[in-house]
Amino acid sequence: MRAAARLVARADGRGGTTLVELRGETPLLLRQVPTRRGGVTVYVVGGAAGPLAGDDLRLHIEVGAGAAVRVHTVAASVALPGRPDATSRMLVRAVVAAGAALHWLPEQLVAAAGCAHVAESRISVADGGALSWRDELVCGRYGEEPGDAVVDTVVDHGGRPLLRQSLAVGPDAPGWAGPAVLGGAPATGSLLVLDPSRPAEPPLVTAGGTVARLPLAGGPATLWTATAPDAHTLRRHLTPPEAPLATA
Amino acid sequence: MRPETDHDESVPHTHPDPGVDPHTPLAPAGRALRVGIGGPVGSGKTALVAALCRAFAGELRLGVVTNDIYTTEDADFLKRAGVLDPARIRAVETGCCPHTAIRDDIGANLDAVDELAEAVGPLELMLVESGGDNLTATFSRGLVDRQIFVVDVAGGDKVPRKGGPGVTAADLLVINKTDLAPMVGADLSVMDRDARARRGDLPTMFLSIREDPTAGRVAAWIRHELSHHRAVAAVPVGPA
Amino acid sequence: MAAPSLLLLLADGRFPAGAHAHSGGLEAAVAARRVTDLATLAAFLRGRLATAGLVGATFAAAAHRAAPAADRRARLARLDTELDARTAAPALRAVSRRQGRALLRAGRTIWPHIPFADLPGAGGGPHQPLVLGLLGAAAGLDRTETALAAAYGTVTAAASAGVRLLGLDPYHVHALLVDLAGACDATARDAADAADGPPEDLPAVAAPLADIHAEVHATWEVRLFAS
Numbered sequence: 001m002r003a004a005a006r007l008v009a010r011a012d013g014r015g016g017t018t019l020v021e022l023r024g025e026t027p028l029l030l031r032q033v034p035t036r037r038g039g040v041t042v043y044v045v046g047g048a049a050g051p052l053a054g055d056d057l058r059l060h061i062e063v064g065a066g067a068a069v070r071v072h073t074v075a076a077s078v079a080l081p082g083r084p085d086a087t088s089r090m091l092v093r094a095v096v097a098a099g100a101a102l103h104w105l106p107e108q109l110v111a112a113a114g115c116a117h118v119a120e121s122r123i124s125v126a127d128g129g130a131l132s133w134r135d136e137l138v139c140g141r142y143g144e145e146p147g148d149a150v151v152d153t154v155v156d157h158g159g160r161p162l163l164r165q166s167l168a169v170g171p172d173a174p175g176w177a178g179p180a181v182l183g184g185a186p187a188t189g190s191l192l193v194l195d196p197s198r199p200a201e202p203p204l205v206t207a208g209g210t211v212a213r214l215p216l217a218g219g220p221a222t223l224w225t226a227t228a229p230d231a232h233t234l235r236r237h238l239t240p241p242e243a244p245l246a247t248a
Numbered sequence: 249m250r251p252e253t254d255h256d257e258s259v260p261h262t263h264p265d266p267g268v269d270p271h272t273p274l275a276p277a278g279r280a281l282r283v284g285i286g287g288p289v290g291s292g293k294t295a296l297v298a299a300l301c302r303a304f305a306g307e308l309r310l311g312v313v314t315n316d317i318y319t320t321e322d323a324d325f326l327k328r329a330g331v332l333d334p335a336r337i338r339a340v341e342t343g344c345c346p347h348t349a350i351r352d353d354i355g356a357n358l359d360a361v362d363e364l365a366e367a368v369g370p371l372e373l374m375l376v377e378s379g380g381d382n383l384t385a386t387f388s389r390g391l392v393d394r395q396i397f398v399v400d401v402a403g404g405d406k407v408p409r410k411g412g413p414g415v416t417a418a419d420l421l422v423i424n425k426t427d428l429a430p431m432v433g434a435d436l437s438v439m440d441r442d443a444r445a446r447r448g449d450l451p452t453m454f455l456s457i458r459e460d461p462t463a464g465r466v467a468a469w470i471r472h473e474l475s476h477h478r479a480v481a482a483v484p485v486g487p488a
Numbered sequence: 489m490a491a492p493s494l495l496l497l498l499a500d501g502r503f504p505a506g507a508h509a510h511s512g513g514l515e516a517a518v519a520a521r522r523v524t525d526l527a528t529l530a531a532f533l534r535g536r537l538a539t540a541g542l543v544g545a546t547f548a549a550a551a552h553r554a555a556p557a558a559d560r561r562a563r564l565a566r567l568d569t570e571l572d573a574r575t576a577a578p579a580l581r582a583v584s585r586r587q588g589r590a591l592l593r594a595g596r597t598i599w600p601h602i603p604f605a606d607l608p609g610a611g612g613g614p615h616q617p618l619v620l621g622l623l624g625a626a627a628g629l630d631r632t633e634t635a636l637a638a639a640y641g642t643v644t645a646a647a648s649a650g651v652r653l654l655g656l657d658p659y660h661v662h663a664l665l666v667d668l669a670g671a672c673d674a675t676a677r678d679a680a681d682a683a684d685g686p687p688e689d690l691p692a693v694a695a696p697l698a699d700i701h702a703e704v705h706a707t708w709e710v711r712l713f714a715s
Contacts, residue, residue, distance in 0.1 A: 161573035164692035175535025179522035343509035
C-alpha cells in the first residue's frame with residue numbers, strides 16, 4: 001500500500017495558524033481538531049492495520065513563519081510482516097520556518113515479530129524555528145521478540161546538521177538488546193526539543209541510569225534519550241514540558 | 249638513626265668532569281621544568297608533593313599532574329596542606345595502567361600539562377606524580393625532565409638492593425619515612441650502601457616529612473635543577 | 489594491501505595515542521552491572537562494533553576520502569559537524585575530541601611531514617576518526633584498512649578494559665575478539681562503502697546506553713578510565 005499526505009500551515013495574520021493544505025489517503029489520513037489557543041492540532045488517523053511490509057507511506061509537513069502545529073497519532077502503529085523480503089517505510093519530511101513551531105508527538109511504533117520497517121524523519125528547521133520531535137519504539141508486542149525496525153532521524157537547524165540518529169533493533173542489528181545498546185529494555189526513544197528562546201539544558205542522567213538529558217552541539221537543543229521497561233514508563237520520560245504552541 | 253654517609257654534599261653537586269654534562273638535555277626554553285615523582289604504593293609520593301607545594305609556595309608558579317587515583321579528598325588534602333589551589337592540579341585517568349600513562353603512552357599526561365599551563369598561565373615547575381606502581385615503573389624522558397623515585401623504609405631495607413630502573417636510574421632517589429626505621433627494623437646504612445652501589449654518582453636522600461615538612465633538601469635539589477634548566481633556556485640557540 | 493605493517497602499527501593498542509586509558513563505555517557498563525562476565529562482555533562488544541564502531545570507521549574512511557581533495561578543509565569541517573550531530577552525549581563528543589588530540593599529538597611527532605592544520609575542532613581538538621582518516625591516508629593505507637583500524641580499535645579497547653576491570657581470562661577475551669573478527673572486517677568494508685555517500689547520509693547508528701553510560705561516567709569523582 002502506498003500513501004502520501006500533506007500538511008501545510010501558515011500564520012493567519014491574526015496571531016493564529018491556518019492550514020492551507022491538509023490532505024491524506026488511506027492509511028494516512030489527517031484530521032484537524034479544535035485547539036485551546038493559537039496554533040493547530042492535527043491527528044494522523046490510521047485508516048488500516050499496519051504498516052505492513054511493502055507499505056510505503058509519506059507525510060510532508062510544512063510550517064510557515066509564525067505558524068504553530070502540533071501533530072499526534074490516534075494510536076500506536078504496529079509494524080507487521082507483509083510480503084516476503086519487503087520492507088515497510090514511513091517517511092516524514094518536515095520544514096519549519098523561522099518563528100514557526102512544530103511539535104511532533106505521535107504514539108509509539110511497535111515492532112512486531114517478523115516485521116521489516118524503516119521509519120525515516122527528515123526535518124529542516126530554520127534559524128529561529130522551534131521543534132519538539134519524539135520517537136518511541138517498543139520492541140515487540142507483549143512477550144515477543146521484535147522483527148527488524150530502524151528509526152532514523154535527521155534534523156538540520158539553520159542548514160547545519162543538528163541531530164543524526166538511527167536506532168536499529170531486531171535480528172539484523174547485532175547486539176541491539178545487549179549492554180552496549182539497550183541492555184534488555186523493551187522500550188526506547190528520544191525527545192528532541194529545539195527552542196530558540198531557551199539555551200540547551202546541561203547533561204543529566206535520571207531514573208536510575210535509564211534517561212539522559214543531552215545538550216546537542218549544533219544549536220539551542222536538548223535531546224532526552226531513554227530506555228524503559230514498558231511503553232508507559234517511556235512516555236513518562238519523554239513528555240515535553242507544556243510548550244507554547246505559538247512562539248511569536 | 250641517620251647513616252654516617254649522607255649525601256648532603258651532593259646538593260648542589262658537581263659533575264665528575266666539569267666539561268661534560270651527563271644530564272639528558274633539558275627542555276626547550278620557556279616552559280616549566282617537569283619533575284616526575286614515582287615510586288611504589290604508600291611510599292609517600294603524595295606527601296612529598298604536598299611538602300614541595302609548601303616549600304615552593306609564594307616562590308614558584310607551580311602545577312601538579314597526578315596519575316594516582318585522585319579524589320576530592322586528595323584535592324582538599326593538597327589544598328589544606330600545601331597551599332595549592334585545586335585549579336593547579338590535574339588528574340589523569342590511566343585505565344588501570346599507571347606505568348603506561350607515564351612511560352609508554354604519555355599523551356594524556358602531556359595534555360594535562362598543556363591544559364594546566366593554558367588554565368593558570370605559564371608555570372615554572374610542574375610536578376608529575378605517578379600512580380602507585382612497582383619498582384620497575386619510571387617516567388618517559390618525553391614527559392619529564394627529571395625524575396625522583398620515592399621508596400620508604402617501611403617497605404624493607406632490601407628495596408635499594410632489588411634495584412629496578414626507578415632505584416638505579418632516577419635522577420634522585422628519596423628514601424622516605426626515616427622516622428619509622430627503628431619501628432620496622434630497617435637499617436638505613438644498609439639502604440645507603442646498597443643505593444650507592446646501585447646508583448653510582450646519582451644522589452640519594454633520606455627524608456622524614458614528619459621531621460621536615462617542607463622536604464628541604466629535596467626542594468633544594470629541585471631549585472638547583474631549575475636554575476640549570478633556566479641557564480640552558482637562556483643560552484641562545486643557533487646563529488643570531 | 490599497500491602498507492600492511494603500517495596498518496598493524498596504527499591498530500596496535502601500544503601505539504601511543506592513549507587507547508589504554510579508554511574503556512569505550514565499559515567501565516560505566518560494569519559499574520551499572522550490565523556487563524559482569526564473558527557473555528555480557530561479548531554482547532557489549534558486538535553492540536559497540538555495530539554502533540560506535542561503524543560510525544567511527546565510516547568517518548575515518550570519509551576523512552581518508554577527503555584527504556587528497558582540493559576542498560579538503562571544507563569537507564573535513566562538514567564531517568566534524570556531522571559527527572557532532574551523531575554524538576548526542578556531550579561527554580562522548582569530548583572523549584572523541586580528547587582521543588583525537590592524543591592521536592594528533594602522536595601523528596604530528598611521528599610523521600612531521602603530514603599536514604593536519606586544516607583539521608577542524610580547534611577548541612576541544614579534532615574528532616578522533618578524522619585524525620585517523622588523515623593518518624591512514626598519509627601512511628598509505630587504503631580506505632578499508634583505515635576503517636578497519638578504527639573498527640578494530642573500538643572493540644579492542646573495550647575488550648582490554650574488560651580484562652582489567654573484571655579480571656577476565658585474557659585468553660577467553662581474545663577468543664571473543666576472534667569470534668568478532670569477521671564482523672569487524674565486514675564493518676570496515678561497510679564503512680568504506682558508506683563513505684562514498686553524502687555526509688548527511690553517513691551511518692548514524694545510535695546506542696542509547698552508550699550516551700547514558702558516558703554521562704554517568706563523566707560525573708564520577710574517581711574514574712579509572714578516561715571513558
